[in-house]
Amino acid sequence: MKKADIFEFYRRLAEANPAPQTELAYGNDYQLLVAVTLSAQSTDVGVNKATKLLFQQVETPAQMVALGEDGLKQHIKTIGLFNAKAKNVIALSEILVRDFDGQVPQDRDLLTTLPGVGRKTANVVMNTAFGAETFAVDTHIFRVGNRTGLAPGKTVVAVEDKLDRQTPAPFRRDAHHWLILHGRYICKARKPECWRCPVVDLCRFKPKTPDPA
Numbered sequence: 001m002k003k004a005d006i007f008e009f010y011r012r013l014a015e016a017n018p019a020p021q022t023e024l025a026y027g028n029d030y031q032l033l034v035a036v037t038l039s040a041q042s043t044d045v046g047v048n049k050a051t052k053l054l055f056q057q058v059e060t061p062a063q064m065v066a067l068g069e070d071g072l073k074q075h076i077k078t079i080g081l082f083n084a085k086a087k088n089v090i091a092l093s094e095i096l097v098r099d100f101d102g103q104v105p106q107d108r109d110l111l112t113t114l115p116g117v118g119r120k121t122a123n124v125v126m127n128t129a130f131g132a133e134t135f136a137v138d139t140h141i142f143r144v145g146n147r148t149g150l151a152p153g154k155t156v157v158a159v160e161d162k163l164d165r166q167t168p169a170p171f172r173r174d175a176h177h178w179l180i181l182h183g184r185y186i187c188k189a190r191k192p193e194c195w196r197c198p199v200v201d202l203c204r205f206k207p208k209t210p211d212p213a
Contacts, residue, residue, distance in 0.1 A: 024039060026051075127176060151166060
């Protein structure tokens with residue numbers, strides 16, 4: 001995709017949604033870290049249901065450690081891989097209490113040393129909590145990047161690197177939110193809704209899905 005088309009691509013997404021936000025519910029940086037960690041291979045809706053009561057009781061890593069692994073499992077047992085996730089959340093909470101004075105570090109490399117926190121999770125936290133210009137490539141962004149021609153790549157890291165190089169300055173802060181939402185609600189995996197896509201003429205995907213009406 002040409003530079004002018006990339007700029008126009010983001011401009012239209014920004015015009016449609018000037019202030020995009022994560023759909024995960026959280027009250028502070030620590031709760032965001034927990035929510036994103038729990039969201040791996042789970043939907044945001046499912047995670048929000050699981051954390052609704054949890055986050056009323058737990059606002060800090062120390063409170064999570066006090067709740068314990070079994071207590072956490074009771075809250076999150078409705079989401080996938082809850083046993084492993086509970087173990088990781090308790091472990092990362094213990095590390096935050098022990099090594100970071102209970103604070104979430106504002107550093108991607110430090111975040112990825114925490115149990116259960118990969119590069120995507122760290123990128124989400126850096127962007128959403130701390131305003132960093134990071135690109136958290138999930139399945140939606142990977143699909144949109146490749147299907148549209150915005151940032152084609154064979155790996156998640158390749159797509160992330162291309163987005164980082166090619167996303168214009170005005171759109172870097174919110175780019176990954178726009179792309180996730182676009183992939184979640186319009187550029188869907190099985191049948192993209194091209195007939196209502198604001199960037200359909202810039203997209204390289206063929207054939208375009210016709211309006212079912």
